[in-house]
Amino acid sequence: MNDSFRGARVVITGGLGFVGSNLARRLVECNAEVTLVDSLIPEYGGNLFSVAGIEDRVKINIADVRDPHSTDYLVQRQDFLFNLAGQTSHVDSMQEPETDLEINCRAQLSILEACRRRNPKIKIVFASTRQIYGQPDYLPVDENHALRPVDVNGINKMAGEWYHILYNNVYGIRACALRLTNTIGPRMRVKDARQTFLGVWIRLLIEGKPFEVWDGSQLRDLTYVDDAVDAFLLAAQSDEANGKVFNLGGGPVVSLKQLADLLIEVNGSGEYVTREFPPERKRIDIGDYYGSFERIRSCLGWEPKVPLREGLSRTIAFYRQHLNHYL
Amino acid sequence: MNDSFRGARVVITGGLGFVGSNLARRLVECNAEVTLVDSLIPEYGGNLFSVAGIEDRVKINIADVRDPHSTDYLVQRQDFLFNLAGQTSHVDSMQEPETDLEINCRAQLSILEACRRRNPKIKIVFASTRQIYGQPDYLPVDENHALRPVDVNGINKMAGEWYHILYNNVYGIRACALRLTNTIGPRMRVKDARQTFLGVWIRLLIEGKPFEVWDGSQLRDLTYVDDAVDAFLLAAQSDEANGKVFNLGGGPVVSLKQLADLLIEVNGSGEYVTREFPPERKRIDIGDYYGSFERIRSCLGWEPKVPLREGLSRTIAFYRQHLNHYL
Numbered sequence: 001m002n003d004s005f006r007g008a009r010v011v012i013t014g015g016l017g018f019v020g021s022n023l024a025r026r027l028v029e030c031n032a033e034v035t036l037v038d039s040l041i042p043e044y045g046g047n048l049f050s051v052a053g054i055e056d057r058v059k060i061n062i063a064d065v066r067d068p069h070s071t072d073y074l075v076q077r078q079d080f081l082f083n084l085a086g087q088t089s090h091v092d093s094m095q096e097p098e099t100d101l102e103i104n105c106r107a108q109l110s111i112l113e114a115c116r117r118r119n120p121k122i123k124i125v126f127a128s129t130r131q132i133y134g135q136p137d138y139l140p141v142d143e144n145h146a147l148r149p150v151d152v153n154g155i156n157k158m159a160g161e162w163y164h165i166l167y168n169n170v171y172g173i174r175a176c177a178l179r180l181t182n183t184i185g186p187r188m189r190v191k192d193a194r195q196t197f198l199g200v201w202i203r204l205l206i207e208g209k210p211f212e213v214w215d216g217s218q219l220r221d222l223t224y225v226d227d228a229v230d231a232f233l234l235a236a237q238s239d240e241a242n243g244k245v246f247n248l249g250g251g252p253v254v255s256l257k258q259l260a261d262l263l264i265e266v267n268g269s270g271e272y273v274t275r276e277f278p279p280e281r282k283r284i285d286i287g288d289y290y291g292s293f294e295r296i297r298s299c300l301g302w303e304p305k306v307p308l309r310e311g312l313s314r315t316i317a318f319y320r321q322h323l324n325h326y327l
Numbered sequence: 328m329n330d331s332f333r334g335a336r337v338v339i340t341g342g343l344g345f346v347g348s349n350l351a352r353r354l355v356e357c358n359a360e361v362t363l364v365d366s367l368i369p370e371y372g373g374n375l376f377s378v379a380g381i382e383d384r385v386k387i388n389i390a391d392v393r394d395p396h397s398t399d400y401l402v403q404r405q406d407f408l409f410n411l412a413g414q415t416s417h418v419d420s421m422q423e424p425e426t427d428l429e430i431n432c433r434a435q436l437s438i439l440e441a442c443r444r445r446n447p448k449i450k451i452v453f454a455s456t457r458q459i460y461g462q463p464d465y466l467p468v469d470e471n472h473a474l475r476p477v478d479v480n481g482i483n484k485m486a487g488e489w490y491h492i493l494y495n496n497v498y499g500i501r502a503c504a505l506r507l508t509n510t511i512g513p514r515m516r517v518k519d520a521r522q523t524f525l526g527v528w529i530r531l532l533i534e535g536k537p538f539e540v541w542d543g544s545q546l547r548d549l550t551y552v553d554d555a556v557d558a559f560l561l562a563a564q565s566d567e568a569n570g571k572v573f574n575l576g577g578g579p580v581v582s583l584k585q586l587a588d589l590l591i592e593v594n595g596s597g598e599y600v601t602r603e604f605p606p607e608r609k610r611i612d613i614g615d616y617y618g619s620f621e622r623i624r625s626c627l628g629w630e631p632k633v634p635l636r637e638g639l640s641r642t643i644a645f646y647r648q649h650l651n652h653y654l
Contacts, residue, residue: 094497097436097490106433109428113424113425144473146473147474150497152436155493158486159482166477166478169477170421
């Protein structure tokens with residue numbers, strides 16, 4: 001895989017974020033020419049420390065994807081666009097629905113319009129989310145499952161994903177989407193639960209404080225970030241992927257309580273308290289979720305390689321060393 | 328039914344449009360207090376002539392639903408909101424996707440936010456569209472059919488519909504959506520094909536010019552506007568409808584060629600030419616479509632009453648008399 005990105009011009013929106021920065025690191029190893037676009041809005045996932053050590057090998061361009069003028073320029077002369085910028089907080093999307101719409105819908109449309117006008121030969125991989133399925137009818141959820149988002153974020157991400165597929169189908173701008181499930185690993189946001197509940201668990205664990213597990217019975221699957229990066233690269237390289245959506249996943253399926261126990265076991269110490277769901281979360285909760293990643297396995301040969309325990313161990317090790325940069 | 332709207336305060340967005348003005352006429356008969364909100368943008372469906380004869384019995388408020396300030400005021404003190412304002416042209420949505428997004432997504436969210444903040448007891452009926460299904464997997468299409476919109480308009484209407492269902496489910500703001508199929512009748516836009524292909528057919532027929540039938544083999548179902556109005560009123564009255572989406576429909580299913588022949592037969596004269604699909608339409612075409620309206624029949628007791636031939640006859644009669652007001 002490494003060779004196919006050598007010298008390729010790659011732009012990553014949300015490039016200073018969790019998945020974006022891990023993807024950037026891999027692409028730098030592949031000798032790609034990488035431009036990272038990020039707004040560095042404090043409430044979102046961007047963090048300059050996440051590119052520590054590769055700063056001189058990437059171009060960092062601070063811009064917000066809601067700004068169509070910078071977008072219009074930045075997609076030009078690029079071979080690949082990894083389109084990862086997004087508002088990820090479900091609760092925030094209910095409290096500020098128009099902000100979520102601006103980022104997750106309108107900016108996506110303007111990115112695609114920029115590609116159509118300026119660079120229709122670009123290949124786009126879009127970071128979508130399993131949130132758009134809503135409460136599953138059946139498990140594991142595959143890509144044919146109905147989309148019934150339960151929060152504003154889910155609706156807007158669904159629209160954003162469809163714009164990509166539409167531009168592929170109508171204009172031939174090669175695009176596909178990965179529906180990410182909970183992704184974990186170094187460089188995730190741990191300051192709060194805006195990106196993933198696990199971030200704040202790990203932060204509190206390392207700070208020696210008890211973390212909160214809400215309910216605890218819900219089932220989840222998790223993808224280690226290096227595996228997610230693999231999926232983005234495979235999807236970018238494959239014309240088989242064009243116009244398609246793919247679930248990511250990972251095993252084993254765990255309840256939140258099992259996950260909390262495993263986290264403490266891997267860490268060697270720690271404690272948590274079980275709480276009722278806060279009402280503002282309960283009303284947008286999706287219940288149990290785990291996905292089937294059979295489509296991406298058969299179409300692109302992807303499968304998760306990093307076991308959950310190993311992923312948690314690497315993540316804890318990273319934040320033991322670098323927590324101060326993420327607070 | 329008439330009694331249940333007596334004295335009710337009702338606001339209709341898109342109230343000077345095709346369905347909106349027909350709905351307004353019925354509500355005036357029911358002695359409702361009716362406010363019509365419309366932007367009267369020339370490219371859209373609003374037309375002051377459509378409320379000729381009831382001008383003094385409705386309140387006409389010229390405002391664009393993209394203006395959150397007027398929306399915030401106008402939803403207050405209302406019992407019912409019939410939310411019909413929308414950009415309806417599929418081709419326009421591809422040429423100006425952000426305009427479509429502003430009207431069909433963002434304005435919808437701001438209308439719902441206004442209701443949440445100012446008038447959470449309001450009941451909302453949203454005008455959605457069968458366009459969100461995309462190319463059908465099976466016929467007739469029921470509400471469980473996957474949503475796979477094939478144009479920007481379809482994506483944005485899908486999001487707009489979901490916002491309504493979400494605000495019903497999360498905030499208890501009673502809302503439901505009707506997925507309209509081709510609707511025909513007096514006061515539809517006939518100047519061009521922005522609202523419905525049938526409008527421009529009827530215009531040319533009355534002007535004694537040949538109209539164009541593209542391809543001609545595609546199957547469609549059509550709803551006469553009085554039947555659509557029935558559905559809006561039934562949905563508004565019923566708490567059974569809350570949180571649900573309903574297809575409308577109508578029989579018989581016809582090919583476009585059969586419809587063209589029937590139109591000429593009803594008119595007593597006329598001619599058409601069959602053409603290939605223009606490319607900008609072909610790439611967003613949905614193929615054959617007709618829907619099942621079993622859900623609204625069993626849940627709300629709705630069914631279409633006006634036969635297709637009768638609907639065409641009434642429509643032609645209206646435009647023979649009033650065509651000049653719609654050019």
